[in-house]
Amino acid sequence: MGIPWSQMFAVARHVMKQRIAGRTRYPLVLMLEPLFRCNLACTGCGKIQYPTALLKKHLSVEDCLMASDECGAPVVSIAGGEPLLHPQISEIVRGLIGRGRFIYLCTNALLLEDKLDQFEPDPHLSFSVHMDGPRTEHDASVCRAGVYDKAVAAIRAAVHRGFRVTTNTTLFDGANPDRMRRFFDDMMALGIEGMMISPGYSYRKAPDQDHFLRREQSHRLFSRMLAAPARRWRFNQSPLFLQFLMGKRDFDCTPWGNPTYNIFGWQRPCYLLQDGYARTFRELMEQTEWSRYGHASGNPRCRDCMVHCGFEPTAINTSFGSLRGMGETALALVKERR
C-alpha cells in the first residue's frame, strides 16, 4: 500500500476517536470543490456543466478552511473543476496543512509545472494527477492531444522537487487490462508514491453516456487488471477496496464518508449525486435520509456505483473498526505483495 504511515496513523486515530465517542456516521475525507471551472472537458465528467457565471465563482480561502473545520475529516481531497485554476489555491493548501490535514490536490497537471513554485513539498501534501490510462486512452478520455505527455512531464518535475505525487485513474468500458497493467508499470517508473483506481460514475450530465461500467463489467475488468499484481505497484488505497473492485468482497456504500463542499454548500448525499445542499455540515449529517442511498437501498442511481468516494470509507471502517478487520487488511496486504 502506498499510503505513508503518518497518514494511516492519523486516519486510524480519527476512526478510533469517532468509535469511542459512539458516532456511527463520521467523515473520513472532505471532498472540497473550490470551483467548477476546468481547462479540460473530459468525456466522462459531469461536474462542470454550469452557466458561465457559476463557473467563474469560487470558494474563498476562508470558506475552504471553515468547511474543513466544520467537517473535521483528517484527509482533504481538493477536486473540482481544476483546482489549479483557483487564484488562491496555494493559500488554501497552506491553510489546510496548518490545520494538520492530509491533502490530495487532484489535478489534470496541465498547469502543475508552472504552479509548483507556489507550493512547498510537505508530507501532508500530495498532488493526485488525473491519468486515465496509457497515452492514447488518456488523451481520448480528456479529449485533448498531448495531455498525457504534459502530465508525465509535470509528474517528473514534481517528483524531482520532492513532492508526494499519486495518480488517479478512472476507468470506463473498453479499458484494456493488459495495457492498463503496462500503464501501472509506467506510472510507478516515474517515481510516484502510489496509484488510485476506480470505475467512473455514470453521471447523467456527462457528454458520453455509453461507456460507463456496469457492476459485473467492473468486476471482470479489475479482476483481470489486478490479478498477480507486479511487486512494484503501489496503490494509495485500502487493499479491501481493491478486493471489492475485483468482486472478492461485498461492501455497501458509506455516502457520508466523503462529504462534499462546494459553492452551493454541503452536497447531499455524496460526491456523485446532487439531491440538494445543506447549509451546514451538521445539517447534512443529521437531515439527510441516508437510507435512500447505497446498494441496499435499491436506489437505481447507486446500483452500478463502485466509486472509491463511497466504498473506500467502508473499507477503511472495516480495516480500523475491529481486530478482525485489521487482520483481514493485513492478509490482503500480504496477498497484494505476493
Added chain:
Amino acid sequence: MIDALLDRAFDYRGYVTLSQRDGGRLVGFIYDRGPAHVELFDEAARRRIRLPVDQITGVEFTGEDSAARAQQIWERRKGALEPADTAAWGDWSEPGPRDRRGRRGPRARRPVLILVALPAELRSVAGALGARRGGGGARGRLGAVRAVALAVGVGGGAARAVAAERPGLVISCGFAGALDPALVPGDLVLASSVRDEAGESIAASEPVLGAARRVLDSGDPACLAEGELLCTTEVAATAEAKRALIRPGRLAVDLESGPAAHAARRAGVAWLALRVVLDPLDADLPAFALAARASYVVPALRHALRGPRAAAELAELARRARTASRSLSRALGRLAPVVGGLADAEPAS
C-alpha cells in the same frame, strides 16, 4: 404541476425564470429543492435566494442547458481531440496581478523568459530566481513575476523557447567578451541595440532600457555600460579577433543576444540583453572554451594538465567566471522589482 416543473428545473443545468404569486419574475439557477422551498443563485451568481414553493406560479426554462450543450459539442466532434497546443488555461484566462485595492487586472501576466546559452550561465540565473535547475531550465519568480530560465545553447533555440513559453519579456543573459578596453570581468553591458554579422541592428525598447538602467546603475561595484552589442556566430576567442570587431559605441560581443532579440521581435514581445563581461579585450580564451558544452570540467582538467602556464590560465578563467556569475546574479536581483512593469512594455518598433 408546479412540483413537477420545479423537479425538472432542479435537474436543469441552466437558468430558469420563476413567476411569483406577487407578479414578480426571478431569473436564477436552482441548486436546492426542499419539500417547501427552492434555493437559487441569481443570474450573476452573487446572491442566494430561498423561495417558498407556494409562492411560485410558473417555471420557464429560459437559459441554455449547459449539460445538453456539452453533449452536443461532444457528439459533433465525433472523437476528434482538441489540438495539443490548446491553451493550458482552457477557456479561462490567467488572472492578472492584484492592484493596491486587491482587484485583479484583466490581462494575463505572462512570464519573463531568461535565455542563456550555457548550463554554467543557467546556474547564476537559477540562483537569482531561487529555483532549482532541471531539464535545461529553471522556473521561479523574479520579483512578483513568474520567470522561466532556459539554456538554449548557441543558435536557434531562442525562437522555439519564445514560441513555447509565450513570455511578456525576453531577457538575454550571460557572458560576453569585452570590445571596450575599459570593461573588466564582472562589468555589466546593457544593450541599447544588438547587431548581427550581416549588419542588421535591432534597437531595444527605450522604456525597458530606461527602467533597467535606473535599477542597475546604482550602488554596485560592477560598472554598467550601455551601448551596442555585437552578435557573432563564432566565439571571438583571442584579443586579436576581438580588436578586429571594435567599432565606435560597440561594447561587447556574444553569440546569443541576436537570436533572442529576433525571436522576441517576431513574437511582438519586449526584450532586454544584459551581459556580463567574462574576458576583457586583451585576454585570450583557452581553446576548450570555444565550443558550447554541457560541462567544461573534463576539458578544463585536460587543459590544466598541459603545464603550469595552462593551469594558471585556467585558474584565472575560473576566477573571472566566478566574478561574472556573481555580478550577473546580483544584477538580476536588482531587476526583480521592476521586471513586472517591463513585462508589459511595448517592444521597440
